Amino acid sequence: MSKHVAVLMGGWSAEREISLRSGQACADAAERGGYRVSRLDVTREVAARLRELNPDVALNVLHGRPGEDGTLQGLLEILGIPYSHSGVLASALAMQKDIAKTVLKAAGVPVPGGVVATRVEAASRHLLPPPYVIKPVAEGSSVGVFIVRADHKHPPQELTRADWSFGDRVLVEPYIPGKELTCAVMGDKALGVIEIVPTVKFYDYEAKYAPGGSKHLLPAPISKEIYEECRRLSLAAHRALGCRGVSRTDFRYDDSLSGAKGLACLEVNTQPGMTEVSLVPELAQHAGIGFEDLVRWMIEDASLDR
Numbered sequence: 001m002s003k004h005v006a007v008l009m010g011g012w013s014a015e016r017e018i019s020l021r022s023g024q025a026c027a028d029a030a031e032r033g034g035y036r037v038s039r040l041d042v043t044r045e046v047a048a049r050l051r052e053l054n055p056d057v058a059l060n061v062l063h064g065r066p067g068e069d070g071t072l073q074g075l076l077e078i079l080g081i082p083y084s085h086s087g088v089l090a091s092a093l094a095m096q097k098d099i100a101k102t103v104l105k106a107a108g109v110p111v112p113g114g115v116v117a118t119r120v121e122a123a124s125r126h127l128l129p130p131p132y133v134i135k136p137v138a139e140g141s142s143v144g145v146f147i148v149r150a151d152h153k154h155p156p157q158e159l160t161r162a163d164w165s166f167g168d169r170v171l172v173e174p175y176i177p178g179k180e181l182t183c184a185v186m187g188d189k190a191l192g193v194i195e196i197v198p199t200v201k202f203y204d205y206e207a208k209y210a211p212g213g214s215k216h217l218l219p220a221p222i223s224k225e226i227y228e229e230c231r232r233l234s235l236a237a238h239r240a241l242g243c244r245g246v247s248r249t250d251f252r253y254d255d256s257l258s259g260a261k262g263l264a265c266l267e268v269n270t271q272p273g274m275t276e277v278s279l280v281p282e283l284a285q286h287a288g289i290g291f292e293d294l295v296r297w298m299i300e301d302a303s304l305d306r
Contacts, residue, residue: 002036005299006055006081008072010041013064014144014165022274023061029295030059042067050079057302058083059295061274068271069095069138077304084298086270087306090242094270095138097171100241104265107240109233112252112264114173122170123159131175134159136166147175176252176264181220183234184248184272184283186294187301190231191283195220216279218286226253229260237268244306245298248272248280 007030009023010016023039031037038053040046042062050058058081066072070092076083086094094100101111117127122134130152135145144166146156159170180196195217220227234249248269254262272280274295284294 015063082302085245112173119159178254181251185238193220
């Protein structure tokens with residue numbers, strides 16, 4: 001009898017719509033692969049729904065909270081349902097960018113400098129010399145991110161808006177000029193490296209998910225040394241945070257500096273996008289792994305105690 005897979009998608013984070021697109025793509029691929037599939041738009045009643053469905057496996061395709069921060073992983077552990085991607089600790093750790101940076105730095109993965117501040121502090125004065133970047137400590141997909149350029153007299157006042165929903169703590173980091181690079185890890189193997197060239201002002205939420213919002217250059221047009229260093233660091237970051245399954249690590253690369261000095265790891269995504277324009281499916285395809293096979297691999301890799 002075929003495995004019953006619950007594809008968990010949607011949720012209530014800022015990335016809900018992308019998660020729904022990722023989830024539908026994965027559910028379609030799983031059905032084509034012969035699995036029995038239940039599509040579950042996650043609400044706060046998720047535990048009761050999972051008990052009703054009683055799936056063999058949960059394919060977690062949520063982005064942001066609660067699917068990416070360890071809380072859903074903890075629930076699945078309690079329910080005894082094997083699940084894809086990273087476990088409780090790695091998920092929670094990777095989501096907290098400030099603490100993740102500490103762990104990555106200790107593991108020899110280069111990270112940007114910077115400070116953690118409240119959003120009110122970050123809005124009141126320049127905490128670093130411009131240009132610099134302000135981003136929420138625990139959000140993904142570049143939501144709530146600002147680049148403060150050298151000609152900006154004041155920090156962005158949007159940080160003080162009453163409807164700000166990205167948490168009170170932000171990371172303030174030096175802006176690293178150069179290239180945006182990303183590399184996926186699948187199990188214990190680093191895939192290729194993509195350079196992302198935004199066709200909008202920077203690689204924000206819109207550039208990530210709107211068709212034509214960015215160009216993906218694969219393989220990235222960088223030296224072999226930097227290409228391989230990106231792959232090595234992606235695997236090192238994946239292991240340092242204790243990730244499982246598929247992850248994706250994002251870098252900035254200041255190519256004006258010699259050798260690998262210009263590489264800095266921005267973050268590790270434990271629930272990377274799985275839409276038709278997403279990076280991980282593209283990297284897998286480049287490695288000879290089609291989308292259906294990628295989804296099958298994630299389902300078969302699912303476990304408890306991750």
